[in-house]
Amino acid sequence: MQRGAVIDSLPMDRNSSLYESVRDHYLFAGLDEDHFDRLAVEMKVKSLEQGNILFHRGDRADSFYYVDGGLIELSLISATGDKKTLEVVHPGRTFGEAVTFMQEARYPVNAEALQPSQLCEIPNRVYLDLLKTNRDACMRLIADLSRHLHARVREIENLSIQNARYRLASYIMDHIVERRGGDQATASLELPRHVIASRLSIKPETLSRLLRSLVDEGIVSIEDRVVFIHSLDRLRLYD
Amino acid sequence: MQRGAVIDSLPMDRNSSLYESVRDHYLFAGLDEDHFDRLAVEMKVKSLEQGNILFHRGDRADSFYYVDGGLIELSLISATGDKKTLEVVHPGRTFGEAVTFMQEARYPVNAEALQPSQLCEIPNRVYLDLLKTNRDACMRLIADLSRHLHARVREIENLSIQNARYRLASYIMDHIVERRGGDQATASLELPRHVIASRLSIKPETLSRLLRSLVDEGIVSIEDRVVFIHSLDRLRLYD
DNA sequence: GTTACGCCTTGATCCAGATCAAGGACACCC
DNA sequence: GGGTGTCCTTGATCTGGATCAAGGCGTAAC
Secondary structure, three states: OOOOOOOEEEEEOOOOOHHHHHHOOOHHHHOOOOHHHHEEEEEOEHHHHHOEEEEEOOOOOOEEEEEEEOOOOEEOOOOOEEEEEEEEEEEEEEOOOOOOOOOOOOOOOEEEEOEEEEEEEEEEHHHHHHHHHHHHHHHHHHHHHHHHHHHHHHHHHHHHHOHHHHHHHHHHHHOEEEEEEEEEEEEOOOOOOOHHHHOOOHHHHHHHHHHHHHHHHHEEEEOOOOEOOOOOHHHHHHO | OOOOOOOOOOOOOOOHHHHHHHOHHHHHHOOHHHHHHHHHHHOOEEEEOOEEEEEEEOOOOOOEEEEEEOOOOEEEOOOOOOOOEEOOOOOOOEEEOOOOOOOOOOOOOOEEEOOOOEEEEHHHHHHHHHHOOHHHHHHHHHHHHHHHHHHHHHHHHHHHOOOOOHHHHHHHHHHEEEEOOOOEEEEOOOOHHHHHHHHHOOOOHHHHHHHHHHOOOOEEEEOOOOOOOOHHHHHHHOO
């Protein structure tokens, strides 16, 4: 897997689809075109190859990012080298904005491309300027931070008072792509097993065994990355 | 232990020390007296006895709180009744403000008085009004939320990639009240053991055993709630 | 005094998930 | 075809922390 620095960083093209996408993101909602344009000239486009590391934990946080394509993994690494995936950021979402607004801000996580990815880099100072003049933007950021915080509390809950089986069942149910009838559904596990395992704070071996036991108990069947859920009720109670 | 509703809720006296304390809190910093007064008339004073529950997870979050005296435990409870203490809020600090600013806000945690406690209840709508007219207040809240988020990320890190020994060592070092010489210190564990255990996501029995092993290895000695650290270096590496 | 209750410790045992080790099953390359 | 690399699974074993059970100790009530 290729590691190392970002391979590419360019000004953002005013006529690109990326430009449109960022403008439509809720953090920039309600800006007139001129205003957004003034911000947009400061933004940069970055392309990452799979395995590229965008930033490490502890790096100065001067920018946050909008994901236009690909997947970005936010992770923690222990002294012994174990990795915990906190979150995998999908296209259409931002990351790093939460940490932006502290003095001496440093990223609390590592960010790595799980796939070839296209990002828009938004310097903190640009968004700070927006916040100074735009009360709605402030309120949207505050709501955004509240949501993030809530998600982290749920993660702590999962880790401290739920077991691995429950976390896996939740993960599968969070990735349902199609419901069929009252009690059946299809879920899609698009990520490599080791990433899912890290996201669930278990080892790949354990994930494999838990999936197998779900199959053995007839609760789901699995074909590669697709999970056919035969009983949502039983999956919900799997514990 | 006494459970149940709050016993007391009164208007806030303009001449009380509580009034002064809230006005000095950073979330209200920089307000002129008139402005703060207009907010303050909406605030209420609450007194809780030990064991009183201020709110449950899932309750509508209409207010947040400033702790003037006592200790408030924020916790999660699993389906099987296990409790996880997320945080113990000390005097001079607020809690619940993070969740306030979402539509349909509900508390993500339970709040219970660990000791007889005095609180100031601040209706969300009051602070929202302040945010609308005061850009500095917005920025302070944003910084506040960022800090909370950062703390939660650290908690997730502790839970997922650190073991109980490490968490205990960190906890002790976070409660140092006096350093003596380069490598020695005194820490004070003011909370009951079962609360500390829950904070560390372990059982009281395990906490007891871990403390004992710290003593047996000569790293600390313990007298009731005071821990004498004989070697900070060894405590840091205890793992 | 003694009874009782909360809070903590200690010991014995158990178990979820980690670790160590060994294969598959593919894809890609020569 | 035969290597060789990556990803995943399976089996055997280990272990950190939980659970179950039994005191110990302080203190409040009578």
